[in-house]
Amino acid sequence: MTIVKEKDGELESTTTTSVLIVGGGIVGLTSALLLQRQGIDCILVEKHQSTNVHPRSRGFNARTMEIWHELGVDKEIAEAGSAIGLSKGIYSGRTLLEVMSSHTLKLRSFGFGLILIVMFFLLFKLLPGIYFSLIMGAIAFSLMKLVRHVIRYYKQGSPFGLQRCTQDLAEPILLQHALTRAKQSDSSELKIHFNTECVDFIQDSNGVTATLKSRDVNGKTFEIKSKYMLACDGANSPTRTALKIEMDGVGVLSQQLNIFFRCDLSKLVVGREFSMVLVENEKVRGLFASINNSDLWVLHVAMAEGETIADYPRERCIQCIKYAIGDFDVTVAKKFNLNLDQIELKGSQPWWSRVRVAKQLVVDRIILVGDSAKNMPPWGGFGANSGIAEAHNLAWKLAAILRGEAEPSLLATYQDERHPIAAKLASLAGSFNDSRGLIQNGITTVPTMILKVFPYLILGYGYRSKSFNNQQNGFDQVDEQTRDLVGRPGTRVPHKLIRKLSNQNNEEQVENDGEEQREETKIISTLDLIDYRKSLLIVGGESRWQFVADELLRDRSSTPLKVVVAQKDFDDSGIDWSIDFGITTSGMLLVRPDGFVSSRFKDDSEASKLNLIQSLNIIYCKEN
CATH class of the missing domain: 3.50.50.60 (FAD/NAD(P)-binding domain)
Incomplete structure (x- = not known):
C-alpha cells in the first residue's frame, strides 16, 4: 500500500x-x-x-x-x-470576556439548585402530609430506578467510555x-x-x-x-x-463559518473551563467551542444570507474572533492580561446546519x-x-x-x-438547534442533552433486518431505540469481563520439570472473543450446541464459525447467564462478525446441526 x-x-x-x-x-x-x-x-x-x-x-x-x-x-x-482538557457546560453572553468574568458558570449551578429547593418547599407547604410523602416517595423511587438503570447500563455497556x-x-x-x-x-x-x-x-x-x-x-x-x-x-x-x-428532512437552517485558531486564553478560562459559549453582540453572532481550554479554539460564525467563504478573508476572520472574545472591553482584557494581537488563524471552512438523510x-x-x-x-x-x-x-x-x-x-x-x-x-x-442554526441555550439545555445523548455514548440502539433471527419470540424484537445489551438478537453482544483460559484454541499446556504448568490467564472482555472474519458461537457451558458445532466444522471446515465454550475457553465466574445473556448454561448466542447477536437459544433443547446451519444462513442471507 x-x-x-x-x-x-x-x-x-x-x-x-x-x-x-x-x-x-x-x-x-x-x-x-x-x-x-x-x-x-x-x-x-x-x-x-x-x-x-x-x-x-x-x-x-x-x-x-x-x-x-x-x-x-x-x-x-x-x-x-x-x-485535550476536559470541558463542561454551555453558556451565553455578549462576549466570551463577559461570560468568563461574570461567574456565569457558578451562578447557573446555584440557580438550578435554588429552583429545586423552592420546588421542594412549595410542595411541602401546599400539599397535605400524606400526599407530600407519596409524591416524594414516587420521585425517590423514579430517581433510584433511573440511577440503577444508568449504573447497570455502564456496567454492562462497554470496556470503553467517551474519549476526548x-x-x-x-x-x-x-x-x-x-x-x-x-x-x-x-x-x-x-x-x-x-x-x-x-x-x-x-x-x-x-x-x-x-x-x-x-x-x-x-x-x-x-x-x-x-x-x-x-x-x-x-x-x-x-x-x-x-x-x-x-434526501428526507429539513434543508439548510443556516450557514456557519468554522474558524479554527490559536490564542492563549488560559488565564481567562482557568477554573471556568467550558464546552461551548454562545456569543451575540452588535458585531458578531457565533459559538465558541473549546478544543483544549487553553490556546486552541473553534469559533462558529453565523454567516449572512448570500455570503460565501470568499467574504471572509484572513483579516475579517481575525476581527470576528476579536469581536467574539470582546476586545472592545479594554478594562476586562487588561484584567486577564490578554494579547489578542497574537491570534494565529489555522483555517476556516463553511458548513451548513441541516437535518437530512438519504x-x-x-x-x-x-x-x-x-x-x-x-x-x-x-x-x-x-x-x-x-x-x-x-x-x-x-x-x-x-x-x-x-x-x-x-x-x-x-x-x-x-x-x-x-x-x-x-x-x-x-x-x-x-432538536438541539435554535431558530438560527446554532445550539439552543437555556437552563435546561445541558440536562436535556445529557438525558437524550447519554444512551448513545455507548451504543443506544438495535438492528432489525433479515440477518437476525427475530422470529424466536416477541420479546426479542428490537429497534433503533433499544437500549439494553443483554443478548437479544439485533443488539451488540454484552460486555462482561472474563478470564481467558490458556487452553483456548487447543493450545498445548507447558511442561516444566515433568509437571504441567498452565499459562498465565488473561482478563479480557467478551467483546474480545469476536472474530472479525467469522461468526461466533458462545456456549454457556456443557451443552449439545458444542458437539453440534464440532460436527459441523468437521464436515464443513470452511464454515466461517468460531466456537467458544464457558469453562473450557474462558472462566465465566463473573457471569450470570440468565441475567447477562438471557440463556442458561446449556444455551448459546450466535454472533455476527460485527459483534451483533443474530440468534439466541436459551438452552440446548433445539440443538441440532440443521438449526445451527439455518441460523448461520440467516446471518449471511442464504436460503434455508
Whole structure:
C-alpha cells in the first residue's frame, strides 16, 4: 500500500480493485483499515492533499473506541487526545470576556439548585402530609430506578467510555496504521491517493468504473474498475448528487463559518473551563467551542444570507474572533492580561446546519457511508461516530460477499439497519438547534442533552433486518431505540469481563520439570472473543450446541464459525447467564462478525446441526 504522489509514481491508465473508497476523511480511512483487515483489496482516493487540518469532532463514543480497539489504534488515539482538557457546560453572553468574568458558570449551578429547593418547599407547604410523602416517595423511587438503570447500563455497556480527541489528531494515526500494516501483509493491497478526485463513474451488474483526475499540475486522468464503491465524500457528496438520491428532512437552517485558531486564553478560562459559549453582540453572532481550554479554539460564525467563504478573508476572520472574545472591553482584557494581537488563524471552512438523510444508502454497487448518507448539526457528536459505525457494519458484509460466504442480498441489510439509526440521530441532533442554526441555550439545555445523548455514548440502539433471527419470540424484537445489551438478537453482544483460559484454541499446556504448568490467564472482555472474519458461537457451558458445532466444522471446515465454550475457553465466574445473556448454561448466542447477536437459544433443547446451519444462513442471507 502506498500514498501515491507525483514523485512516487502514478496509477496505470486502468486499474482494478475490489473496493474503491471515495473520500479519505475519518470514515474513509476507517473503512480502508476495516477492509484491509478483512483481506480485501481496495483503493482510497481523496481530493485534498492531506488529512483534515480542522478539529471537527471533539470526542469519540464507546462504540467508536470498541471498533478502533479491534483495529489496534485505540491506545494511540487516547494518547493523542490526552492533552485535550476536559470541558463542561454551555453558556451565553455578549462576549466570551463577559461570560468568563461574570461567574456565569457558578451562578447557573446555584440557580438550578435554588429552583429545586423552592420546588421542594412549595410542595411541602401546599400539599397535605400524606400526599407530600407519596409524591416524594414516587420521585425517590423514579430517581433510584433511573440511577440503577444508568449504573447497570455502564456496567454492562462497554470496556470503553467517551474519549476526548479531535479529528485532525485521529486521522493521521489511522493513515499511518494503514500504511504500516499493508507493508506487513501479503494478503491484500491498499493504495491511497491524496490530491486525486473522482470526477465521474458508471456502474453495471459487474461493478463500477470510476474516472479519477489528479489535482497536480499535470491533471492526468485514469480509470479504476472496482466491484463496489464506497462514497465517503462528505455532506455535499458529489456521488450522492450524481446518483440523484433524494434526501428526507429539513434543508439548510443556516450557514456557519468554522474558524479554527490559536490564542492563549488560559488565564481567562482557568477554573471556568467550558464546552461551548454562545456569543451575540452588535458585531458578531457565533459559538465558541473549546478544543483544549487553553490556546486552541473553534469559533462558529453565523454567516449572512448570500455570503460565501470568499467574504471572509484572513483579516475579517481575525476581527470576528476579536469581536467574539470582546476586545472592545479594554478594562476586562487588561484584567486577564490578554494579547489578542497574537491570534494565529489555522483555517476556516463553511458548513451548513441541516437535518437530512438519504432515502437510499445502497444503489446497486455504490454505498453511501458517513456524512454522504446523512447531514446533521454537530450537537451530540453523532456525525463521525455514526459514520464509523456504518463503516463497521458494512465492511464484514462486503468481505463476506466478495469471499462467496454470503449472498449479495446481505448488502441490503446495511440500508435496513443503518438508515433508521441515521434518521434517529439526525433528528436528535436537529432538536438541539435554535431558530438560527446554532445550539439552543437555556437552563435546561445541558440536562436535556445529557438525558437524550447519554444512551448513545455507548451504543443506544438495535438492528432489525433479515440477518437476525427475530422470529424466536416477541420479546426479542428490537429497534433503533433499544437500549439494553443483554443478548437479544439485533443488539451488540454484552460486555462482561472474563478470564481467558490458556487452553483456548487447543493450545498445548507447558511442561516444566515433568509437571504441567498452565499459562498465565488473561482478563479480557467478551467483546474480545469476536472474530472479525467469522461468526461466533458462545456456549454457556456443557451443552449439545458444542458437539453440534464440532460436527459441523468437521464436515464443513470452511464454515466461517468460531466456537467458544464457558469453562473450557474462558472462566465465566463473573457471569450470570440468565441475567447477562438471557440463556442458561446449556444455551448459546450466535454472533455476527460485527459483534451483533443474530440468534439466541436459551438452552440446548433445539440443538441440532440443521438449526445451527439455518441460523448461520440467516446471518449471511442464504436460503434455508
